[in-house]
Amino acid sequence: MNDFKEIKEWYLDEFKKFESTLNGESAEPIHQLRKEAISNFSGLSFPNTKDEEWKYTNIAPLLKYNFKPSISKGNISVEQVNKFLFDQFENNLLVFVNGHFDEKLSRIKDLPKGVIAGSISEAIKQKSPVIEKHFGKYADFKNQIFTALSTAYIKDGAFIFVPEGKVIEDAFHILFLTTAEDDKILTQPRNLFVAGKNSQVTIIEHYSSLSEDVYFTNAVTEIYTDENAVVDHIKLQEESTKAFHIGRMEVDQERASNFSSHTISFGADLSRNDFNTKFNAEGGESMLNGLFLIEGTQLFDVHTMIDHAKPHCNSHEHYKGVLDDKSRGVFNGKVMVRKDAQKTNAFQENNNIILSDDALVNTKPQLEIFADDVKCSHGATIGQLNKDSMFYLKSRGISEETARTILIHAFASDVIQSIKVKPIKDYIEEILSKRFNN
Amino acid sequence: MLLEIKNLHANIEGQEILKGIDLKINKGEIHAIMGPNGSGKSTLAQVLAGREEYKVTQGEVIYNGKNLLELSPEDRAREGLFLAFQYPIEIPGVSNTNLLKTALNEGKKYRGEEELDAMEFLTLIKEKMKLVELDQSLINRSVNEGFSGGEKKRNEIFQMAVLEPKLSILDETDSGLDIDALKIVANGVNKLKSPENATIVVTHYQRLLNYIIPDFVHVLYKGKIVKSGGKELAFELEDKGYDWIKTDSKEMVEN
Numbered sequence: 001m002n003d004f005k006e007i008k009e010w011y012l013d014e015f016k017k018f019e020s021t022l023n024g025e026s027a028e029p030i031h032q033l034r035k036e037a038i039s040n041f042s043g044l045s046f047p048n049t050k051d052e053e054w055k056y057t058n059i060a061p062l063l064k065y066n067f068k069p070s071i072s073k074g075n076i077s078v079e080q081v082n083k084f085l086f087d088q089f090e091n092n093l094l095v096f097v098n099g100h101f102d103e104k105l106s107r108i109k110d111l112p113k114g115v116i117a118g119s120i121s122e123a124i125k126q127k128s129p130v131i132e133k134h135f136g137k138y139a140d141f142k143n144q145i146f147t148a149l150s151t152a153y154i155k156d157g158a159f160i161f162v163p164e165g166k167v168i169e170d171a172f173h174i175l176f177l178t179t180a181e182d183d184k185i186l187t188q189p190r191n192l193f194v195a196g197k198n199s200q201v202t203i204i205e206h207y208s209s210l211s212e213d214v215y216f217t218n219a220v221t222e223i224y225t226d227e228n229a230v231v232d233h234i235k236l237q238e239e240s241t242k243a244f245h246i247g248r249m250e251v252d253q254e255r256a257s258n259f260s261s262h263t264i265s266f267g268a269d270l271s272r273n274d275f276n277t278k279f280n281a282e283g284g285e286s287m288l289n290g291l292f293l294i295e296g297t298q299l300f301d302v303h304t305m306i307d308h309a310k311p312h313c314n315s316h317e318h319y320k321g322v323l324d325d326k327s328r329g330v331f332n333g334k335v336m337v338r339k340d341a342q343k344t345n346a347f348q349e350n351n352n353i354i355l356s357d358d359a360l361v362n363t364k365p366q367l368e369i370f371a372d373d374v375k376c377s378h379g380a381t382i383g384q385l386n387k388d389s390m391f392y393l394k395s396r397g398i399s400e401e402t403a404r405t406i407l408i409h410a411f412a413s414d415v416i417q418s419i420k421v422k423p424i425k426d427y428i429e430e431i432l433s434k435r436f437n438n
Numbered sequence: 439m440l441l442e443i444k445n446l447h448a449n450i451e452g453q454e455i456l457k458g459i460d461l462k463i464n465k466g467e468i469h470a471i472m473g474p475n476g477s478g479k480s481t482l483a484q485v486l487a488g489r490e491e492y493k494v495t496q497g498e499v500i501y502n503g504k505n506l507l508e509l510s511p512e513d514r515a516r517e518g519l520f521l522a523f524q525y526p527i528e529i530p531g532v533s534n535t536n537l538l539k540t541a542l543n544e545g546k547k548y549r550g551e552e553e554l555d556a557m558e559f560l561t562l563i564k565e566k567m568k569l570v571e572l573d574q575s576l577i578n579r580s581v582n583e584g585f586s587g588g589e590k591k592r593n594e595i596f597q598m599a600v601l602e603p604k605l606s607i608l609d610e611t612d613s614g615l616d617i618d619a620l621k622i623v624a625n626g627v628n629k630l631k632s633p634e635n636a637t638i639v640v641t642h643y644q645r646l647l648n649y650i651i652p653d654f655v656h657v658l659y660k661g662k663i664v665k666s667g668g669k670e671l672a673f674e675l676e677d678k679g680y681d682w683i684k685t686d687s688k689e690m691v692e693n
Contacts, residue, residue, distance in 0.1 A: 386527075386529075388527045389527055389529050391489060391490070391511065391527075392523065392526075392527040392529065392581075393529075393532075393537065393541075394488075394510070394511040394512045394515070395487050395488070395511050395512075395514075395515055395520075395521055395523075396515055396537060396538075396541035396597065396601065397512050397515035397516045397541045397542075397544050397545040397548070397601070398512060398537070398540050398541050398544055399512050399544060400510075400512070402540060402544065406532055406536070406537075406540065407529070407532070409531065409532075410529060410530060410531025410532045410580075411531065413531040414531070
């Protein structure tokens, strides 16, 4: 059996090169974290399909490549960035090229006092107390090999801090652009978003590339929502269809905080998402919604875990998938209701539509309930476009293609409608129309 | 002649339902097709609309000079054929107006006519809504979702009014309707009647025919038309039921 030792050696060797570029940082606490992580990485194995958590997602194709950790940003012009923008977000734009913050391409203006938005590398350098308190605290790099890899190579990423009571009206658009060309690079954006008490913020993580290149994005995002904070998070993944995307998001929620997440996934040849959210105190609300639209040989995998550790919390999870050609989808949603978590409300659903004979979905909704006074539901469906609906539309003079588009739109509409940021909603509608109406 | 059906045979999953239908319909006419349950009435309606599950094994259908059976369901609709469904389909997430605007404009494009813009479309549907006394709120909702039985049937007639077909097939549009809803539906159909179009009313009961007066009545039994006549045939069926047809036609069907 291949245990991918060689590729592990590769990343260990590359680490030494990476270390040599970090002048004078070796005594800093951040580097102690890196060293701890690389030592964990060294002790862990890459998962294979015998691991329950990776049963349906074979990452051998990803481990076939010697991806080179990106140490500098590529050259991208403002014009090249413009086509990835949504008009309304001109004020709060953070651009990362090959994983590195590009100040010239970013636009941050007139933030309320105390709000920080920019490069995490800068915040680490400034020894921000927020970093000290939260950074690296939520994403497990002891057991998760990709998170260990990310932590070992911590260099840059997005950092947003909204202090107590501040409300940011314009969404932050964080654009992660990769321009790999023939270099098979690994970019590892490392993001931290901290929302103080009673604050409110909307954050869009947007992954894309300039061309259809082979590269590997290994992204880790940690989010902390303090008491009564409201965080609206959107992840728009439209990487190159030859790329690999591994993403982890860890959310820590304090009392009465409200976190909502929408993951919209169109890109990457293989994408694996691990999203975990945890209620540390009562009264929290969490929404994990998602839509994936895949074709060709694409694989989309999402593993979520909502940890109801405390009573009186609500969670809502709804993932929808549309699969064409030979694509494969994996949904594994776990809701854990611990012994003390009375009066929990947890709703979970996964619906999939398969447009071809060869596409495949593995779906596994899981509820583990240890409390006795809770309301929980879960369900999963896999089906095709409804034949009766198709015929009904055609019988009114609507073509087969248009009828398909209409029905796929309709299928995805409740997830799309639950997105609060209108330009994103419009953009997704546009993609749907383009893809199924040719 | 608008429609000519010659010796039409059709089956579903190998079971023959239509066993040689002959029917001629001219513009300006209303034909009622009656018959007991399971006689093939709805199958005939579905086959004419182009439902793929039914296989036509014999016969031909000439519609407006074209071979109807060679046309896709959408092209049949664009050529002016309309089926009001016995059980209208609910389509969550698709609004009535979206369906109608798309249908109307795809039809117009096919026929080389000018498409309607948003304003023209709104004016049109406002006018047609009155015809079947359909509430504005239903128009903006998802197609048939959460509609009552009567609302669904009225919505079918509303769609028919907007699409202005040459040949309308009403498949048991009366079933499940209370008398008020029945009158509204019938009134809508009568107002849409013109010397240029024709209607096929498929029904089990004579009741609807008190409000939509047919020019011809045909009785379908075991996949064949066993009796044709004027509107008085409908009254005869109402009086005597279908049993006398069954006995009368037994010999005929078996031969």
